[in-house]
Amino acid sequence: MNQTTLTAPVARAEALTKTYGSGENEVAALRGVSASFAPGQFTAIMGPSGSGKSTFLYCLAGLETVTSGSVMIGDVDLTTLSRTQLTVLRGGRLGFVFQAFNLLPVLTAEENIRLTARMSGRKADEAWFGVLVDALGLRPRLGHRPSQLSGGQQQRVAVARALLTRPEVLFADEPTGNLDSRSGAEVLRFLRSAVDAYRQTVVMVTHDPVAAAYADRVLFLADGRIVDELTGPTIDAVHARMRRLEG
Numbered sequence: 663m664n665q666t667t668l669t670a671p672v673a674r675a676e677a678l679t680k681t682y683g684s685g686e687n688e689v690a691a692l693r694g695v696s697a698s699f700a701p702g703q704f705t706a707i708m709g710p711s712g713s714g715k716s717t718f719l720y721c722l723a724g725l726e727t728v729t730s731g732s733v734m735i736g737d738v739d740l741t742t743l744s745r746t747q748l749t750v751l752r753g754g755r756l757g758f759v760f761q762a763f764n765l766l767p768v769l770t771a772e773e774n775i776r777l778t779a780r781m782s783g784r785k786a787d788e789a790w791f792g793v794l795v796d797a798l799g800l801r802p803r804l805g806h807r808p809s810q811l812s813g814g815q816q817q818r819v820a821v822a823r824a825l826l827t828r829p830e831v832l833f834a835d836e837p838t839g840n841l842d843s844r845s846g847a848e849v850l851r852f853l854r855s856a857v858d859a860y861r862q863t864v865v866m867v868t869h870d871p872v873a874a875a876y877a878d879r880v881l882f883l884a885d886g887r888i889v890d891e892l893t894g895p896t897i898d899a900v901h902a903r904m905r906r907l908e909g
């Protein structure tokens with residue numbers, strides 16, 4: 663039996679819809695998406711451009727409001743929270759990594775890593791800080807500003823920042839989209855090891871079958887709906903499904 667059926671999900675979307683704009687500018691980005699994310703599960707979300715991947719991730723992470731449906735993080739329905747409650751929950755329980763790194767240019771790598779923890783008023787776990795910095799190879803770069811770091815190093819700083827608060831779920835939107843394949847592989851291997859060693863739950867949007875193959879399963883979106891799912895994905899299997907979707 664797989665663990666999904668045995669364990670309460672960390673995150674769950676139920677009949678999620680999201681419509682942008684109104685009238686003739688209306689865009690139905692999500693048209694009823696339901697999915698569960700088990701503890702320690704690494705999920706990749708794939709689909710053609712414009713299929714709703716980023717919208718789905720942002721709604722799950724409480725960074726975007728939903729039009730209808732619910733998003734459960736543990737037993738809290740994000741869609742019922744005030745903006746302030748949402749900010750508090752996000753700061754501690756959810757981590758986010760963006761394609762464009764989103765580091766603050768005037769802060770050093772170390773200050774960037776500590777930023778989310780500091781803003782959520784938590785005392786950082788120094789032992790965990792050390793584990794992350796070493797596992798991500800950032801120890802010699804802690805005093806550098808983002809402009810002095812490679813793209814791969816900047817993204818590893820962003821990953822450390824997102825994980826320092828030990829979030830229940832790490833969300834990542836195309837985290838390797840701006841990286842060369844070698845730096846991308848370093849980030850992906852680290853995400854995989856965080857899942858395997860610490861049971862970190864990860865939800866990652868990607869358009870790259872190589873990246874998706876690091877995950878435990880892949881959800882495929884098309885036109886705002888989940889249309890397919892692959893467990894234990896291989897690069898070839900993901901390629902084949904994507905070709906069919908983009909057909």
Ligand SMILES: Nc1ncnc2c1ncn2[C@@H]1O[C@H](COP(=O)(O)OP(=O)(O)O)[C@@H](O)[C@H]1O
Pocket residue numbers: 682683689690691709710711712713714715716717718
């Ligand atoms: N802020 C927005 N305002 C209006 N339409 C949007 C907005 N964000 C996304 N969309 C539209 O919603 C659909 C899904 O977008 P998105 O979730 O970004 O897709 P993906 O990440 O799969 O490329 C697209 O048609 C896109 O143009």
Ligand SMILES: [Mg+2]
Pocket residue numbers: 715716717
């Ligand atoms: Mg996107």
